[in-house]
Amino acid sequence: MEDYIIEMLHITKEFPGLKANDDITLQLRRGEIHALLGENGAGKSTLMNVLFGLYTPEGGEIKKNGKTVAIKDPNTATELGIGMVHQHFQLVHNFTVLQNIILGAETVRGGFLRLEESRKKVMELSERYGLKIDTDALIEDITVGMQQRVEILKMLYRDNEVLIFDEPTAMLTPQEIDELMQIMKNLSAEGKSILFISHKLNEIKAVADRCTVLRKGKCVGTVETASASKEDLSEMMVGRRVDFAVAKEEAKPGQTVLEVKQLNVTGKSHLKKAVKNISFDVKCGEIVCIAGIDGNGQSELVYALTGLMNTESGSVLFNGEDITKESVRKRNMKGLAHIPEDRHEYGLILDYSLAQNLVLKKYFFDDFQKNGFIDFNAVDEYADKLIEKYDIRSSSGASSSTRSMSGGNQQKAIVARELDYDPKLLIAVQPTRGMDVGAIEYIHKQIIAQRDAGKAILLISLELDEVMNLSDRILVIYEGEIVGQLEPKSTTVQELGLYMAGAKRSDVLTEGRE
């Protein structure tokens, strides 16, 4: 008889029109690190939300220490000692670290907070598990890595013994990931049982004892990680062999298409500068990647280049022409395409039909309008052409509501719209965010095809694998400055990580521009 702390037996959870979990069984041994692997939409998060009490399953049962329990809401989960670090941290930005840890489990006397008593307990936990924090710092001032340690301490403070980590490494630098792996090992050595959701095989191989693989809502199997190779795991996850390396030929850079000189941009919410004195260029036939941790000025840089935000000083040259003050429409007409970071905010009008979204950059052309009246037949014809060419799948073709489409197909729609008017420069911001392996492969092939067709590509990515595989030249951005220029062939992920964390910098601006 195995010693299981949590058993989820035959869990079934249905949403309208979708079986998110279909007879899934997951057994967590006491003190182990158990990975939950699967593509986006495979049902990992649903399963964990069932365990954390956010969803009620239609079928199956959950046992804690062999006894059946009913988890109605997160409070019940907390009482049972189950804690969760959400993918998006649940921290109040202008509270201190200490306030965030104790929130909801405060030590009080007569309603008044006893911060010093809480602080003592937090410091003890922090030392015992090697979780370095500054209790009085505000959340908005500390690094993502420390925010994650705060989330972990929140669970420990509540004496949780089952810890769920939902894609914990998505926002971290390689160094922070190593640190997190060590923390997880410490926690399991101290007797905590860990469930670790991920789709990154390296991490699972590095830290997990066992791994349960989900595919399309079904459980594919549970394996000992030590005896399974990366290829085995990915085959279980996707259902076919996946080529990890992206095939591409040597870049043949030509003329300079985009030239950025001494660009400064003021941030959206704060008065401080988000982009500081950035200069670089992109030539046709090459993919230049701006790598960096989220929130280091990438968004503002892109907004300035695409005309969504005003610049403070500096200039943007497009094929030698100054477009710093041009409108978005004029930039587009000159041949600038933009796959935005947030496809819902900047990419699509979700309540428009697919056809209307596809023609969004062209509706004013004579092909599609006459005297201000739109020729919808022409629009539909054009949409049908793109839908076929880019294999965009939706429930009812050109007239489908964009909101009802899957994320991957929404992204394909944007890619189709942006590539079809034959741009000279493509600015792609996190083009594969939240997409599964198959869709990522597709987008990557499209980007490389554009490069080989002589387009200039500026790629902004947070995914290190994507940066290393796709780019011909890497610029690292840290706190609004370009701190390094690297060649993907002669650098390592570790070195890249040091630049991204601000631990290393080289004065690239002068060298790179010789």
Next chain:
Amino acid sequence: MRIAADLLGSTILFGVPLLLVALGGMFAERSGVINLALEGIMIIGALAGCLFLRSANLGGWGVNSPQTAMFIAIIIAGVIGAVFSLLLSFAAINLKANQTIGGTALNQFAPAFAVVLTWAIQGQGQTSITIPTWVRITQANFGFAQSASPGFFENLIFKSFYLTTPIAFILLIASYVILYKTKLGLRLRSCGEHPQAAASVGISVYKMRYIGTTISGFLGGIGGLAFTVAAGSGFQSTVAGYGFLALAVMIFGNWKPLSIFGASMFFAFFKVISSYSGSIPFLPKFENITNSSYIYQCIPYVVTMLVLIFTSKRSQAPLAEGQPYDKGQR
């Protein structure tokens, strides 16, 4: 010196309603609900308080124990304000209605209801409820007579001293303590900044927002009575835009109790300057302009606009204010 004492005394007198109502707005917004209904809440609170004072006066016992009567009136104004604010809470929290529209609806309802009730009780055409003169705290309350030539402090304190003033200062300190030193305050603030985070640690966002809005209604109701008492001409179913001015005070005070105190006194000072402009010797008189008194009457509102223009960029509004909380959304 006489004028200085008058100015300072009046500043406090008119600053008190602003302070109370702005603190009320702060509690609601810190919990995540924009309380645009403060104007209406003030009217309803003042109505209830004034009706009580009227009946205490007519019953004859008010004049014998005036400050007890006033204290009860304050409590009634607060409680009725709190009850009235439940309408906003229900619409904004349970029904997830647009909070601006919900608040505006209450603002339109309140004066109309007050007029109807005033007439119903006092008879047709009786548009104002008179406030008994005994509510003012005088030297006699402290057991000494008015001096023949009152000095600076006597003028400052006793010219227009009502029980609402010391209570407002107590409530200011209590607000600070509740917001920053208690479990309730910590939880309330978390709901205004990041309700999902609060919910994830087992805090009931609905409950916290109800508490925030109800405190807001309580303070708003008392503020309404404090305004009516300060205005001096009885209850006339209006609070002259003080509810909205208080929102400006709250924003200028950056949603923080002590800054709100400073901001309310700042605004009250300009308000007083405008109404005292005729009797302040060093102010220019603009005698060649017709209706020159309007120039000074503009001042508080012009200052409000200027202040908001210059401070709104730096303001730290609660992140989740005005956003209905949806349990399913993560």
